[in-house]
Amino acid sequence: MSPTFFLCQRCNQPLKLSQELCAMQKEPLKAQPCASTPTKTPVSGELQARTSSRPFPDSGRTTQESACCTFTLLGEFTTLRTLNTIQNTVLETFEILSGQKDVDHPLCDECMDNLLRQLDAQLTLVESDNQKYRSFLERESLVSEEEKEATHTELLAELRALEQEEARLAQELKDIDHHCTRIAAELGAAQEESKALNQQEEQDWMDYSALKMDQLELMDQLSSVETQLAYAQRQLRHLRKTNIFSITFTISDEGPLGIINNFRLGCLPDIQVGWDEINAAWGQTALLLFSLAKIAGLQFQRYQLVPRGNHSYLKSLTGDGVLVLFSDGSHSVFLNNKFDRGMKAFLDCLQQFVEEVEKAEEECFFLPYKIHVKEGMMEDSWGSGRCYSIRTHLNTEDEWVKALKCMLTNLKLLLAWAPLRLSGAQGP
Structure with a gap:
């Protein structure tokens, strides 16, 4: 037979039963149906009438401690199974299941003391x-x-004023609610706009980064x-300062023979x-004069100069045919040959x-x-004043x-004039 255990309804701690109750659980009592009842019933009137008024011995416990033991046992307790307790x-x-009564659970000492303190506080209030x-009733009397x-009239006036104030405050509250609703809507719109602006800002930063990279x-x-x-x-600037003619055409007149681009012009018995x-x-001489005339924009009147290396010639514009500037040495020095007329025509140009x-x-x-075109001579006007014929x-x-050599010397001086004319024609 298992003993019955009781737990506190507040802290769920096991309750300590008195020694006599524990002894009664262990030793069966003699059947005395009307003598005593082992349980303490609740304080309720009806429940107290149905249960025995004899409580369990509490071994010297206080009244408050004994009051917390008024409960109904619902366990296996064979010695207390009398007809009255069963009823x-x-x-x-039945009352508990039908909701006519609340279940009265036992409490421990500490929880009971806490409950009594709460009841004392409520009683004080x-x-x-x-x-x-x-005191109010005494004052009213x-x-x-x-x-x-x-006082009634004053209170009614004060009540009306308070009602008006309440109506005004209610209207203000309503207005504030509408205002809050409007503010909430504006806040939502502002948040959406802020979100759109943030997205636009991010896009602008991306565009800025792309533009910065392009920059x-x-x-x-x-x-x-x-x-x-x-x-x-x-x-x-270097090219403008460079005399392309001086680089392209190199003329030397220091020796007995005139030299242009390392080619000697003429011959002597000993050379x-x-x-x-x-x-x-x-x-090379024909090419130099042709280039200088092109820079100056000059068109020769009686002859057309055609530089063709060692077979250069002049084409007459008056019907004299072609005048050559080359020879193989077979021309006659006693006749007015084409080579001499070509050299004379070159002096004309x-x-x-x-x-x-x-x-x-x-x-x-x-x-x-000085050049004498008709005679085909070069005059040393700054020196001896002698004239030298260019014909053979x-x-x-x-x-x-x-x-x-005199002819090449004049061309050498013209080379110094060409860059000035070239820079003036090309501009700054």
């Missing part, structure tokens, strides 16, 4: 309210009817272009020069160019050797070579 148990069980009510009427790339390209431009400008070299020198230069320089340009007809090699 009370069945009745209380009730007594305070009761005292207030009594001392007030006259006129004062009550006046950096363009700046790199610009820097590269500026560097190339600076290099090109330096090259241009033999092949006609291939002389023809090449005449080709050179004189036209000199006149063009003097016109452009306002007659401030002078050459050391009835002429010595020494005179012919001096005439050719």
Whole structure:
């Protein structure tokens, strides 16, 4: 037979039963149906009438401690199974299941003390309210009817004022609710707008980053272009300062023979020069005069100069045919041959160019050797004043070579004029 255990309804701790109750659980009692009842019933009137008034021995416990043991046993307790207890148990069980009564569970000492303190506090509050009510009733009994009427009227006026104030506050609350609703809507719209602005800001930052990258790339390209431009400008200034004619055509008149681009023009008895070299020198001379005339924009009037290396020639514009500037040495020095007429025609073209230069320089340009086109001679106007024929007809090699050297000297001075004319034609 298992013993019955009881738990506190508040803290769920097991309750300690008295020694006599524990002994009664262990030893069966004699059947005395009407003598005593082992359980303590609740304080309720009906339940106290149904149960025995004899409580279990509490071994000297206080009244408060004994009060917490008024409960109904619902376990196996064979020694307490009397007819009265069975009827009370069945009745209380029915009332509990039907909701007519709350289950009264046992409490431990500490929980019971806590419950009593709470009841004492509630009792104190009730007594305070009761005292207030009594004082109010005593004060009301001392007030006259006129004062009550006046007080009633004053209270009614105050009530109406409070009602009006309540209506006003209710209206303000309603307005505030509407205002809050509007503010909430505006806040939602502002949040949506803020979200859109944040997205737009992110997009703007992305666009800015892309534009910044493009800017950096363009700046790199610009820097590269500026560097190339600076290099090109330096090259241009260098080229402008460079005399392309002096580089292309090198004329030397220091020795007995005039030399152009390492080709000797003419020959002497003691200095033999092949006609291939002389023809090449005449080709370089024709090319120099042709280039100078092109820079000056000059069109020769009576002849057309055609530089073709060692087979250069002049084409007559008046019907004299072709006048060559080359020979193989088989021409006759006693006749007025085409080679002599070609050299004389070349002097005519050179004189036209000199006149063009003097016109452009306002007659401030002078050459050391004067050209006589009709006679085909070069005059040393700054020196001895002698004239040297450029033809081989009835002429010595020494005179012919001096005439050719004078002609090259004039061309050498014209090379110094060409860069000035070239820079003026091209502009800054």
